[in-house]
Amino acid sequence: MAKLNIVQAINSALKNEMKRNSDVVLLGEDIGRDGGVFRVTEGLLEIFGPERVIDTPLAELGIIGSAIGMAAYGLKPVAEIQFMAFSYAGLEQIFSHAGRIRSRSRGRFTCPIVVRMPYGIGIKAPELHSESAEALFCHMPGIKVVVPSSPYNAKGLLTSALRDPDPVIFLEPSRLYRSIKTDVPDEDYAIPLGKAAIYQEGKDITVVAWGAMLHRAAEASAGFDAEIIDLMTLKPFDEEAILNSVRKTGRLVIAHEATRSGGLGAEIAALVAEEAVMHLKAPVIRVAGPEAVTPMAKLEDAYMPQIDRIRKAFATVMEF
């Protein structure tokens, strides 16, 4: 057991699984010699060599598209995209091929790839290094979407992703990469996909969040009896965990940094409206980014839901 941050925990998951399964190969820009722009793959080239840790040309479509071909042939490719916005050129590959090949070939071909990428706002990075477009991936069928919130669950969730038979988009909250350290076992362990975790138990308000926003929601809950659900898998998300909690608390607040319009919060709110509306004591509130592009550094704090906005939502559902 060692105290690791998320960067180290992901590195540990990759290393263990590469030792266990010789089909696992990594590909991406600067992941070999440089160890990745966030150093997530540091040291792996030295252990596994250039055939399994592949520094690619600057070509996101090519990285994701070729991962699909490798997977079809039997490898287990793990593509790294340097920042979420740079995956956009590869979306055709993800949406039109990775998510469909099993269905189109009626199971004859599959696409067990993992695409890892940092996402989210809050590190004062340059333009387009702070996107939070998770809902985009969740919307398209055939693809799983996972977001860790701690070093411990980062390792366990990635290990599951690396053993999943279908494509998994693994979104790493860049704001948390080095900001939290927890105990992480050296040996490998898997946290099942599709299951949420109760981060904090409570009676009055169900709060659903993921990634960096989870910690902000937890901080905001001081003085409220809030049950905080760490969603962890965004697609398919744990409907039972949410419904069970809402049936108990009667109140729901969803916090995400992504723009509110068409965000994942809408899907969660709709689920509760369909399945548990009679249990609600107050309208559902989404605390989310405004309908605008993610701003550059000077305005990013204003864009991202702050503690006071989340507390205001808690107060509103309590007073209703």
Place this chain on the structure above:
Amino acid sequence: MPISIIDEFKIRRLEVLDESGEADAELMPPFDGNEIKKIFERIILARTFNQRALSLQREGRLGTYASILGQEASQVGSAIAFEQSDWIFPSFRETGVLLALGYPAWQLFRYWSGDERGMSAPDGLNIFPMSVPVGSQIPHATGTAMAMKIRGAKSASAVYFGDGASSRGDFHEALNLAGVFKAPAVFLCQNNQWAISVPRHLQTAAKTIAQRAFGYGIEGIQVDGNDVFAVYRATKDALNRAKSGQGATLIECFTYRLDDHTTSDDSSRYRSAEEVEEWKKKEPLIRLRLFMKKKGLWTQAYEDGVAGNALSEIDKAISQAENYPPPDKADIIRFTNARLTLRQKKELKTLGWEK
């Protein structure tokens, strides 16, 4: 039937000014002494901005910054070939281009400090905001060039990008469209030998980037990117071709990124100090100085004066940028659409950004 050769290509490399400061008399563009001094002064200005930006970043006064050290000849030499009506699509490593085109230095500092207002080019300068997704700006230049053709304008459109960007699909599609439509476009690749840690030979198995033009039926040329006269000449020729209806050109400026990729990078992890030292000997200012000295255009006192002026101009720009009022939160929403949606109007109120 025997196999026959149906086409062949040759790749030209243009050099005008050698490392000892000797210029090829035939290829030398017709600059007079004052014009040459002005080029020198623009390079010094770009370098001064660059140095100041790097130190401001270390002091926490700027965000991540991408240095242009070593690439000034590629940037200034190409920029001075444009006319006012041409359009420019820069990447994020184009300080020298932007300053040479008259983009206000204080606006550039605002951009690098994380303020969108720095991207609003002054009226009359057709310069798009610098593009962060590598290579994604290349098709824009093709489109603008096609529009110029449709309108019958005697202008051209140019795009800057790196060796890494040439690996993206955007590059392929943009050059292909430009070839098909004979668009008046100039594709300026600054091959600085590195894309973060990935060396040029891992971007393409082709010997040069210039030769890739051949596959699109457009013109391609490699130039010594540390030779400001060669870069100018190649750019001017490409612009002339474009404006006289002969279509697009890909120019590969063969240069070198002397600094780390950005202030967040540590290039000692992936390249040797010896390699950098070798390229330092070829940096563009050394040979320009030698050339000017031979022509009686350079003295140390002259350079000291130029450097002093550049520093005060840049420092003035820094205080202008830093003393400007901070951005208005409402701007996050305000510029999203021509007409705000109902939801956006509500958000402005509920967030308390607009009364």
